[in-house]
Amino acid sequence: MCLCSSCACLDRCCCPLQVKVQFLVFWTLLHAIVGLISLFVYPIFIQAQFRWTFFIVLVVHLISGIMMFISLVFKGHHLFIIGLIISCVMPIFYIYLIYLPIVQIVLTIAGCRFYKLGMDDSL
Numbered sequence: 315m316c317l318c319s320s321c322a323c324l325d326r327c328c329c330p331l332q333v334k335v336q337f338l339v340f341w342t343l344l345h346a347i348v349g350l351i352s353l354f355v356y357p358i359f360i361q362a363q364f365r366w367t368f369f370i371v372l373v374v375h376l377i378s379g380i381m382m383f384i385s386l387v388f389k390g391h392h393l394f395i396i397g398l399i400i401s402c403v404m405p406i407f408y409i410y411l412i413y414l415p416i417v418q419i420v421l422t423i424a425g426c427r428f429y430k431l432g433m434d435d436s437l
Contacts, residue, residue: 331428338421339386342379342401345414346372349404375404382425391429398425 349372353365381397384390405411405418 331424331432334421334424335382335386335428338398338401338425339379339382341417341421342375342382345404346376346379350376371404371407374400378403394425395429398422398429 349368353368353372378397378400381393382401385392385394385397402418402422405415408414
């Protein structure tokens with residue numbers, strides 16, 4: 315977990331860590347749902363051999379978002395960190411979308427700091 319002082323600026327920059335984590339959960343769920351919908355609405359843009367790979371990656375991303383959402387509601391620490399780690403698979407898979415890995419890295423650092431510093435206090 316990143317507990318160094320160089321990442322401490324993320325704690326209060328713009329909004330608290332809890333809001334950043336809630337945005338991460340929304341971000342994960344939204345990208346998974348939009349990706350699944352676009353996979354079935356626009357199947358001609360994806361080659362048939364990669365369609366199932368995209369589908370599996372998007373379902374895993376959706377499951378990770380659900381895991382993080384459930385952990386925020388029911389204070390499941392281990393479920394949150396597992397969902398956070400699994401949510402990093404799709405941005406790596408879609409590396410050609412430059413914004414996705416960059417935002418995911420920043421939000422993952424904020425999520426790790428939230429997990430380590432204040433998950434009990436802020437929920």
